[in-house]
Amino acid sequence: MSSTVIDDKPVTPCLLLDVDRMTRNIQTLEARLKDLGTPLRPHVKTCKSIEIARRMMASDSPGITVSTLAEAEYFFGHGIDDQLYAVGIAPGKLDRIARLYRNGLALKLTLDNSDAAGRLGEAAARLDCAFSVLLEIDADGQRGGFRPDDPALLEAAGLVTDAGCGVLGVMTHMGASYDCRDARCLERAAERERDAVVSAADRLRTAGFEAPVVSVGSTPTATFVRNLEGVTEVRAGTHVFMDLFMAGLGVCTTDDIAISVLTEIIGYRGNAGEWLVDAGWMALSRDRGTASQTVDCGYGLVCQESGEVIEDIFVRATSQEHGILARRDGEPITPDRFQVGQRLRILPNHACATAAQHAGYWLVGEDLAGGRFWPRMHGW
Amino acid sequence: MSSTVIDDKPVTPCLLLDVDRMTRNIQTLEARLKDLGTPLRPHVKTCKSIEIARRMMASDSPGITVSTLAEAEYFFGHGIDDQLYAVGIAPGKLDRIARLYRNGLALKLTLDNSDAAGRLGEAAARLDCAFSVLLEIDADGQRGGFRPDDPALLEAAGLVTDAGCGVLGVMTHMGASYDCRDARCLERAAERERDAVVSAADRLRTAGFEAPVVSVGSTPTATFVRNLEGVTEVRAGTHVFMDLFMAGLGVCTTDDIAISVLTEIIGYRGNAGEWLVDAGWMALSRDRGTASQTVDCGYGLVCQESGEVIEDIFVRATSQEHGILARRDGEPITPDRFQVGQRLRILPNHACATAAQHAGYWLVGEDLAGGRFWPRMHGW
The missing domain is CATH 3.20.20.10 (Alanine racemase)
Incomplete structure (x- = not known):
């Protein structure tokens, strides 16, 4: 698997890992089990x-x-x-x-x-x-x-x-x-x-x-x-890592989800009021686990590049290398909402499935200078 | 990505490529386009x-x-x-x-x-x-x-x-x-x-x-x-490669599908009349494209190790490394139908998605001695 950095920035789509959230998730379960x-x-x-x-x-x-x-x-x-x-x-x-x-x-x-x-x-x-x-x-x-x-x-x-x-x-x-x-x-x-x-x-x-x-x-x-x-x-x-499925179960909130897929906006679909991004199912996985839950998150929830959740927008559909962003209420997204070239993050339905699509993790978090990468292993 | 052979046999689950079918598929489209x-x-x-x-x-x-x-x-x-x-x-x-x-x-x-x-x-x-x-x-x-x-x-x-x-x-x-x-x-x-x-x-x-x-x-x-x-x-x-989705569209038949996932039977679920295999969604992908077609193939159609389709059996459900085989008509599969350790093949819903889960292709076909492996590239 290749994983490429251009000008010290990882290329999109890629998998980000918020180390602070991960550490908190690990500590939370550790404390619970210690009590038990x-x-x-x-x-x-x-x-x-x-x-x-x-x-x-x-x-x-x-x-x-x-x-x-x-x-x-x-x-x-x-x-x-x-x-x-x-x-x-x-x-x-x-x-x-x-x-x-x-x-x-x-x-x-x-x-x-x-x-x-x-x-x-x-x-x-x-x-x-x-x-x-x-x-x-x-x-x-x-x-x-x-x-x-x-x-x-x-x-x-x-x-x-x-x-x-x-x-x-x-x-x-x-x-x-x-x-x-x-x-x-x-x-x-x-x-x-x-x-x-x-x-x-x-x-x-x-x-x-x-x-x-x-x-x-x-x-x-x-x-x-x-x-x-x-x-x-x-x-x-x-x-x-937690994920949207776990959030749907009440096991965590979206603020606990430690991995996300970094993506870049390709363009606006004016006729549908939707935006295209460069993360499709190859980057997000085909997992649609939240489809059976009370809140269907499509192929993932959309966040600003900083990680802040954009409450009304989700990934409605995907093809191999395209994701289509839509409003959850079905209304069109206005053309002034985003711009071509803007980076966003997508929270995964299922951490195991989404992480499996990637060669490894780009670390983000308060204590990190950035640019660090942890590889994953694959195969049987 | 690792890909392992033990005693000259690929470990399960792994991706098989029938080179003869692939060659036929390539030639069929080539002939059509030549005519046009x-x-x-x-x-x-x-x-x-x-x-x-x-x-x-x-x-x-x-x-x-x-x-x-x-x-x-x-x-x-x-x-x-x-x-x-x-x-x-x-x-x-x-x-x-x-x-x-x-x-x-x-x-x-x-x-x-x-x-x-x-x-x-x-x-x-x-x-x-x-x-x-x-x-x-x-x-x-x-x-x-x-x-x-x-x-x-x-x-x-x-x-x-x-x-x-x-x-x-x-x-x-x-x-x-x-x-x-x-x-x-x-x-x-x-x-x-x-x-x-x-x-x-x-x-x-x-x-x-x-x-x-x-x-x-x-x-x-x-x-x-x-x-x-x-x-x-x-x-x-x-x-x-073709796939079950293309077969559902009438673009090919299941006999044209050139890739399959080799799997081994883990056990029988007597209470449900179902069999467990060692190919889950990690090997098959989460793609459920045929769910929207006339014939829903679950996570894939089951074949004998030789490639012959077993018409009444499909992969009803998957977890990460388990597949559950069931009869399409909902009746239980009898305990004498398969045995633990038996190898089967699974035809994919979506060739692009299933192949993406693997490090490469194990070649099968009339002209090949076997054991040959073609790697795939990954990532962005």
């Missing part, structure tokens, strides 16, 4: 940057959470040797994982079904590798995992230990929290998340498995949870 | 690969079309020195473009409003650079450009020549063709596209501008156009 007595294992799938991951790790963080083996390798290369790979294991990846084990990264794996447990056991024997495994618990019926009362949970744990591998414990992700519309719903989702995983851990322990790790995670539940009794770690990642 | 007597200036924003761009260029192609300056620099570095930058120019990019001119790439620019023409003139004087410009014509009211009968068209052309720059001609992109539902609509869109740009060129010539170039483009209109009289070049790019 449970450490954070930050999920680095949002940032994919060693500079940011290091800042996300609190003094008591056991390690990080990753979503790809490329992340595992990149962060291990940067010295982080306690990692949970939080995607149900596909057997075809076990050879590569065994190499990581031999090189010193005992990557904690996620196992979400008995068939995969059987395949894991075969690979452990073939590769002479004792994998460490968390069993994924399905707390909301939305993705993978064992229901807490599923007989297959104990069966899978047995297959794992029979193969000489370790059952470290249980983990879950409460994807259903993303469908909430108010705080009470999020609090209940966090309760259900905790209950599911704690009861599954109890069952494992009653059956003789040690299962020391009880891991939960999502930025919304981490923000609204009131009780983490029995939980040993929380995984969250989006909180580092 | 108008050369192709391929748009390389879909492929972003020199290997593919060279194959897209026919013997009579005047050059290529690009959507970013990073593309312009990459393809110029690979020896392609006739390029049209088909996004309305943002004035902040002109310093960088002037450097390209000084280095030997007289990048043809797109100008879509009079304010930008004024800014272009200022930059031309300041940088002592005679930019070459195509005026963008708005054929469908959907994005930027001058209406063919807009007085501002001649005004902008005058500003360009007064600044010592060249008015090369006119160009348009018929985005409205993407809204069509049948062949007759696409034929009419292609007629309107031609009419708009030819009449605008006539106005310019009547007013004394030479305007030798008359450029149109989109894969749907290029496929359905019957008359290109007065048009000097056609721009198209998606045709090289």
Whole structure:
């Protein structure tokens, strides 16, 4: 990926990171979890940057959470040797994982079904590798995992230990929290998340498995949870940047959103009363997550170059390298409102998706002279 | 971007390119345009690969079309020195473009409003650079450009020549063709596209501008156009890969789609009768273009590893690194249908968006031993 600076200014479109906001977001969650007595294992799938991951790790963080083996390798290369790979294991990846084990990264794996447990056991024997495994618990019926009362949970744990591998414990992700519309719903989702995983851990322990790790995670539940009794770690990642979807959930406000896409105005569409900018879906991503929320933010909310939100303007539509700015109320934007060549910022619907479109982060913030760039890693 | 091979097999998820299908797609459009007597200036924003761009260029192609300056620099570095930058120019990019001119790439620019023409003139004087410009014509009211009968068209052309720059001609992109539902609509869109740009060129010539170039483009209109009289070049790019959106428009069939995402099955969700795979939106993109078509393909159609389409299965939902396979008719998929560890392919909704998520292309096809990889470029 290339990333270009001309005359000491990054070219548009590019991704800006407000370091002060990021630091505040990290500290806010850290303080919450400290009050609740449970450490954070930050999920680095949002940032994919060693500079940011290091800042996300609190003094008591056991390690990080990753979503790809490329992340595992990149962060291990940067010295982080306690990692949970939080995607149900596909057997075809076990050879590569065994190499990581031999090189010193005992990557904690996620196992979400008995068939995969059987395949894991075969690979452990073939590769002479004792994998460490968390069993994924399905707390909301939305993705993978064992229901807490599923007989297959104990069966899978047995297959794992029979193969000489370790059952470290249980983990879950409460994807259903993303469908909430108010705080009470999020609090209940966090309760259900905790209950599911704690009861599954109890069952494992009653059956003789040690299962020391009880891991939960999502930025919304981490923000609204009131009780983490029995939980040993929380995984969250989006909180580092926040986004319009999280603001729509009530997890943050637009003033907390730490990343934005810098863009330049190309021209005015007089017939429609709309303005064209040079950030299309390639820079913003195709994510339309806020379409299902009370306030649909289109492809993003528009801010002045300084970061101040322009309340009535959003990105109505995109093509690959064009964004179309319109008023939220459907009225035309007047021709005196902006000018060709003016720079604006666009707040993202979904931080993970928008950041993934960029080679890295241009830092902005009070303590920075500007011009600093932190690269991101990509791929699988 | 990293791209990993373990034991000579690419890791999943990754992007496959069926070279035979790609070659057929290129030849089909080439033959059509040859019949119509108008050369192709391929748009390389879909492929972003020199290997593919060279194959897209026919013997009579005047050059290529690009959507970013990073593309312009990459393809110029690979020896392609006739390029049209088909996004309305943002004035902040002109310093960088002037450097390209000084280095030997007289990048043809797109100008879509009079304010930008004024800014272009200022930059031309300041940088002592005679930019070459195509005026963008708005054929469908959907994005930027001058209406063919807009007085501002001649005004902008005058500003360009007064600044010592060249008015090369006119160009348009018929985005409205993407809204069509049948062949007759696409034929009419292609007629309107031609009419708009030819009449605008006539106005310019009547007013004394030479305007030798008359450029149109989109894969749907290029496929359905019957008359290109007065048009000097056609721009198209998606045709090289095709996708489900193009199949939904009737531009191709699913057997023509040349790229797919290779994925591996993680597990079965027994409660829902769905299967989980290791390709989520990070590998497939968030593009849901087919949601507005007659047949909604979710996040993509599922194929056997060999490429054979599994007619009743699609990707119903995605998270970052998970895809959920479901039956299109809503009935559960039975547990004997697939197995954990099995590899499948997923056809993309939108080739440009899906390919953009990957570091490059793993080649598959009759004439290839396999294992060959063509990288893509990224960024701005």
